[in-house]
Amino acid sequence: MSELSPEVLRAGVTMLLFGVAAVVLVCLAAGASRWLGVRVRDDQAREITLRARVTGRRSRMLPLDEDVPGAGEETIYGVTFEPDGGRPIEMEVPKAVCDDLTEGDHGYLTVKGREFVAFIKDE
Numbered sequence: 745m746s747e748l749s750p751e752v753l754r755a756g757v758t759m760l761l762f763g764v765a766a767v768v769l770v771c772l773a774a775g776a777s778r779w780l781g782v783r784v785r786d787d788q789a790r791e792i793t794l795r796a797r798v799t800g801r802r803s804r805m806l807p808l809d810e811d812v813p814g815a816g817e818e819t820i821y822g823v824t825f826e827p828d829g830g831r832p833i834e835m836e837v838p839k840a841v842c843d844d845l846t847e848g849d850h851g852y853l854t855v856k857g858r859e860f861v862a863f864i865k866d867e
Contacts, residue, residue: 787857788857789856789857790856791854791855791856791861792854792855792856793852793853793854794827794828794830794852794853794855795827795828795850795851795852795853796825796826796827796828796833796850796851796852796853796863797825797826797828797848797849797850798823798824798825798845798846798847798848798849798850798863799824799825799826799832799847800823800824800832800847801821801822801823801824801842801845801846801847802821802822802823802824803819803820803821803822803842804819804820804822805817805818805819805820806818806819806820819839820836821836821837821838821839821841821842822834822835822836822837822842823835823837823841823842823845823860823863825853825863827853833853833855835855835859835860836860837860837863841860841863844865845863845865849863849865849866850865850866851863851864851865851866852864
């Protein structure tokens with residue numbers, strides 16, 4: 745069996761690194777285009793209103809800036825809605841909306857694409 749010269753090994757490693765870099769760039773580009781595509785579709789989507797029931801509420805703390813110690817935190821509020829005859833939908837909502845709702849509330853959920861617009865509770 746013959747040994748490979750250092751130049752051949754170096755060329756092989758270089759080609760391998762370029763291949764890995766190309767795969768990473770393609771994955772990043774695909775993720776960015778998917779995110780931008782969803783954002784554009786949400787902006788162009790029509791509002792739809794459905795009958796739904798509140799099945800859960802949650803809040804979670806996220807750091808404002810992970811790279812800056814002491815930058816503070818932000819609270820994200822969410823509610824799970826279950827449309828009549830449909831699968832549960834988890835939506836990010838303003839604090840006031842989350843505070844106003846309780847599990848079991850029924851009403852009309854309005855969304856635009858994947859974004860929450862309003863929930864009007866039944867009287």
